[in-house]
Amino acid sequence: MEEYEKATTVMCTVIGMDYANSLSYRACSLCERTLPDTLNALCKFCHNNTASSSSKRLFRVLVSIATDTKVLNVMCFDRAARVLFGCSADDFFHFSKLHPFAASNAAKILEGEMCRMTLSRPKNGNAQHLRAVSIVPLRSGFKPAIESLKEFYGVKPATS
Numbered sequence: 704m705e706e707y708e709k710a711t712t713v714m715c716t717v718i719g720m721d722y723a724n725s726l727s728y729r730a731c732s733l734c735e736r737t738l739p740d741t742l743n744a745l746c747k748f749c750h751n752n753t754a755s756s757s758s759k760r761l762f763r764v765l766v767s768i769a770t771d772t773k774v775l776n777v778m779c780f781d782r783a784a785r786v787l788f789g790c791s792a793d794d795f796f797h798f799s800k801l802h803p804f805a806a807s808n809a810a811k812i813l814e815g816e817m818c819r820m821t822l823s824r825p826k827n828g829n830a831q832h833l834r835a836v837s838i839v840p841l842r843s844g845f846k847p848a849i850e851s852l853k854e855f856y857g858v859k860p861a862t863s
């Protein structure tokens with residue numbers, strides 16, 4: 704019955720990003736279940752209690768896209784969002800602490816990027832948004848947001 708019950712691949716343009724909300728959330732580093740956004744909250748599910756490594760951040764970004772026929776809001780979780788951001792959610796979170804407008808600037812940077820996205824409706828019926836299962840930027844010369852942000856803020860790339 705739903706148009707996107709099965710995964711559908713669309714060509715689209717990124718037209719916006721909900722950066723007013725946090726672009727990521729805290730999750731258990733072992734089982735990846737969501738943790739409360741308070742310091743030192745430990746996972747109740749897998750009893751992963753080693754404080755230093757108990758959590759990591761994962762992307763959860765609501766992105767507006769335009770296909771040739773309509774405008775859609777799609778939820779991008781970690782694997783898809785990393786393609787756009789070019790770094791882990793932890794790295795972006797720390798970058799945003801040093802550069803408070805990084806999220807809104809990332810949204811501006813990514814606006815207008817043409818992508819091929821595979822969309823699906825999550826199997827649990829209560830999720831309200833389509834999910835971007837995969838994202839492939841189409842512009843040759845596409846740069847993930849973090850690279851443009853580092854240039855913008857004059858952050859030297861780390862030499863490894």
Ligand SMILES: [Zn+2]
Pocket residue numbers: 731732733734735736746747748749750751
């Ligand atoms: Zn856990």
